[in-house]
Amino acid sequence: MKPMNGFSLYLRYLRIGALGTVQYRMWWVRLVQVLFVCVTDPLEILVLFSLFRSIGSFTLYHVLAIYGLAVSAFGAAETLGRGFDTFPSLIRSGGFDRVLLRPRGLYVQVVAHRFHLHRLVRAATGLAMFLIGLRHLGGPVPPLAAACLALAYAGGVCAYVGVFVFSAALCFYTIGSVDITYIFTNGSYQLAKMPPEALPAWLRGVFTFLVPMFVFCYYPVSYACGMGASALSAFAALPAGALFLLLALCAFSAGARRYASTGS
Amino acid sequence: MRPAAIWTLLRVNIGKDMQFRAAFWSRNALHLFWSYITVLIIAVFYRLGSAHSAVSMSQAVAMKWIGQGMYLLVGGMGVDEYLYSRVRSGDVALDLCRPMDLYASMYAHLFVDKLARALPRAVAALSVGALLRGDMHLSGPASPAALLCALAALSTGYLLSCALEMIIYGLNMDVESGSNKADLFGVVMLTLSGTMVPLALFPPAFAKFMLLQPFAGMIDLPARLYAGVLPPAQLPLVLGIQLLWLAAALLAGRCLVGAGRRRIIVQGG
Numbered sequence: 425m426k427p428m429n430g431f432s433l434y435l436r437y438l439r440i441g442a443l444g445t446v447q448y449r450m451w452w453v454r455l456v457q458v459l460f461v462c463v464t465d466p467l468e469i470l471v472l473f474s475l476f477r478s479i480g481s482f483t484l485y486h487v488l489a490i491y492g493l494a495v496s497a498f499g500a501a502e503t504l505g506r507g508f509d510t511f512p513s514l515i516r517s518g519g520f521d522r523v524l525l526r527p528r529g530l531y532v533q534v535v536a537h538r539f540h541l542h543r544l545v546r547a548a549t550g551l552a553m554f555l556i557g558l559r560h561l562g563g564p565v566p567p568l569a570a571a572c573l574a575l576a577y578a579g580g581v582c583a584y585v586g587v588f589v590f591s592a593a594l595c596f597y598t599i600g601s602v603d604i605t606y607i608f609t610n611g612s613y614q615l616a617k618m619p620p621e622a623l624p625a626w627l628r629g630v631f632t633f634l635v636p637m638f639v640f641c642y643y644p645v646s647y648a649c650g651m652g653a654s655a656l657s658a659f660a661a662l663p664a665g666a667l668f669l670l671l672a673l674c675a676f677s678a679g680a681r682r683y684a685s686t687g688s
Numbered sequence: 689m690r691p692a693a694i695w696t697l698l699r700v701n702i703g704k705d706m707q708f709r710a711a712f713w714s715r716n717a718l719h720l721f722w723s724y725i726t727v728l729i730i731a732v733f734y735r736l737g738s739a740h741s742a743v744s745m746s747q748a749v750a751m752k753w754i755g756q757g758m759y760l761l762v763g764g765m766g767v768d769e770y771l772y773s774r775v776r777s778g779d780v781a782l783d784l785c786r787p788m789d790l791y792a793s794m795y796a797h798l799f800v801d802k803l804a805r806a807l808p809r810a811v812a813a814l815s816v817g818a819l820l821r822g823d824m825h826l827s828g829p830a831s832p833a834a835l836l837c838a839l840a841a842l843s844t845g846y847l848l849s850c851a852l853e854m855i856i857y858g859l860n861m862d863v864e865s866g867s868n869k870a871d872l873f874g875v876v877m878l879t880l881s882g883t884m885v886p887l888a889l890f891p892p893a894f895a896k897f898m899l900l901q902p903f904a905g906m907i908d909l910p911a912r913l914y915a916g917v918l919p920p921a922q923l924p925l926v927l928g929i930q931l932l933w934l935a936a937a938l939l940a941g942r943c944l945v946g947a948g949r950r951r952i953i954v955q956g957g
Contacts, residue, residue, distance in 0.1 A: 453872070457872045460872055460875045460876075461875050464875050464878075464879050464884070467879060467884060467885065468729065468884050469729070471885045471889055471890055471891070472729070472730070472733045472737075472885070472889065475733070475737075475741050475889055475891075476733050476734075476737030476738065477737065477738070478737060479732060479733055479735075479736040479737045480736045482736075598710060600710070600711050601711075602710075602711075602714055603711070603714045603715045603718045604714040604718050606718050606722075607721050607722075611718075611721060611722060611725065614722075614725050614726065614729070615725060618728070618732045619732075619736075622732045622735070622736060623728070623732075
């Protein structure tokens with residue numbers, strides 16, 4: 425029998441993961457939980473905007489569009505790349521040894537070894553916030569701007585998967601999970617709640633040049649809604665995200681090469 | 689439980705928290721960064737927007753630092769894996785065999801465990817807040833009396849917070865959903881305890897509800913007393929709200945744990 429190619433293997437893994445989830449009679453409770461988390465996270469900006477109306481030239485809808493884009497890309501990355509996100513448990517249990525023994529690709533096995541259906545809820549809620557924000561900002565978006573936003577979304581997913589891969593690579597050295605990388609996952613989109621100009625320069629620099637979060641959420645929205653960003657900065661999202669992911673994968677394979685078994 | 693036992697448990701738990709040094713520092717650094725960002729959000733709104741609020745910027749910033757610094761006292765989100773993992777792995781059978789009051793022993797465990805995790809992080813976050821210069825500085829209490837009232841309310845608030853969390857423990861004694869119910873309850877607790885947004889900043893239509901609901905007593909009301917949003921004369925009101933909810937939560941928690949104990953299925957091995 426001919427072995428499956430990497431992509432159908434990935435899909436097979438996801439299917440098994442999803443079926444495993446729905447084995448629990450009350451599995452849908454998790455969907456509600458994630459929905460709750462996603463809906464209450466932007467609550468603080470809703471409350472603050474009800475108190476302040478606007479911050480500089482920013483209104484609630486600017487924030488919803490930018491923040492929604494970042495959150496949705498993060499949710500999609502969590503859905504598709506959950507295996508890298510939960511990589512510490514694979515290392516600590518010794519499961520990674522088994523992965524290395526199998527005659528199949530390293531990346532596809534790691535990325536797909538966990539799949540959590542409920543992470544889709546975050547992607548969907550983020551998308552809803554993004555669309556609400558966009559609708560109130562400028563009505564119909566011209567095709568070029570829409571293309572720009574779609575590319576930015578793809579770039580965002582790449583970048584966030586890249587963050588997961590980087591923290592997985594770090595795990596080869598630390599064995600334990602490194603909580604500090606949360607700054608670049610769940611912490612990063614907290615910053616999307618504010619206009620970048622209001623941030624201290626070092627913080628803005630880190631989230632533009634180190635982890636390109638503002639590149640894929642702020643500049644594309646700013647360009648599409650005519651807030652002043654240039655086309656060049658807006659279309660940089662996908663290349664930046666892809667480059668980040670590529671670097672992360674290099675780091676991961678460097679880590680995997682020096683890996684010398686752990687766990688029991 | 690004797691105070692000496694609590695003290696020993698506290699030391700053991702702080703030691704456990706610090707056992708893996710790198711992980712300990714990374715957790716603390718993350719918490720500091722997170723606190724900084726969330727305070728920054730409030731500060732940015734106050735800097736760039738025009739407020740229509742009775743709460744001044746330094747009061748809002750102080751309440752936010754306190755809420756963030758002590759947010760582990762609130763619990764919820766992923767901090768109460770203890771009982772849940774014991775039920776899932778079957779270890780809970782040991783607890784059931786011991787000839788002691790299950791609710792009381794779980795309460796004591798929770799009380800110490802949360803305190804041990806929260807203390808280092810609260811100290812770190814509040815010191816950074818106090819050391820920061822500029823408009824994100826955590827200013828001192830409104831008056832010496834305000835500080836005393838805040839500490840009194842904080843102590844009662846912590847008892848309340850443990851009692852409320854025991855309700856999650858009771859709910860978690862069955863594992864049908866395959867997930868920790870604390871996650872859902874935890875979001876409600878974090879939101880309504882004022883750690884995300886100080887409750888005094890909510891629109892006036894919500895003011896009465898936000899004052900009287902059970903979760904406000906955990907962190908938000910003590911923080912309001914500290915910042916002077918509530919004058920020290922309001923301490924009896926605050927304590928009254930807290931004690932009322934404490935009694936209700938203890939009762940509900942006991943019923944749930946009792947019911948869970950009758951239904952529980954021991955699994956694993």
